[in-house]
Amino acid sequence: MDKLEKPPLSLREIVEQAGSLTRVAEICGCTVSNVSQLLSRGSDLPARHVLAVEVALGIPRSSIRPDLYPKDLAG
Known part of the structure; x- marks a missing residue:
């Protein structure tokens, strides 16, 4: 990983952005x-x-x- 790149989001961070475990579960089915x-x-x-x-x-x-999904390929 390049020094300027951010590390990948953890699942905990995804849950925080979604607002709840329930919301992540709904999104993921x-x-x-x-x-x-x-x-x-x-x-x-x-x-x-x-x-x-x-x-x-x-x-x-x-x-x-x-x-x-590398950033250079993801667009």
Whole structure:
């Protein structure tokens, strides 16, 4: 990662921007328990949910999972 690039958003930061675990669960189509388990494990947002979060919260996919969506390819 370049020194000027921001680190990827953690799931905790995504939950903060969404306002609640419930909102993230709704966006992802999963249960609050699933989101809570991911948080407790310190997991990244699963790849299958990145685009839904991008659309719902306006967070660029490259900020959520730069390992999957590098900024130079995401536009």
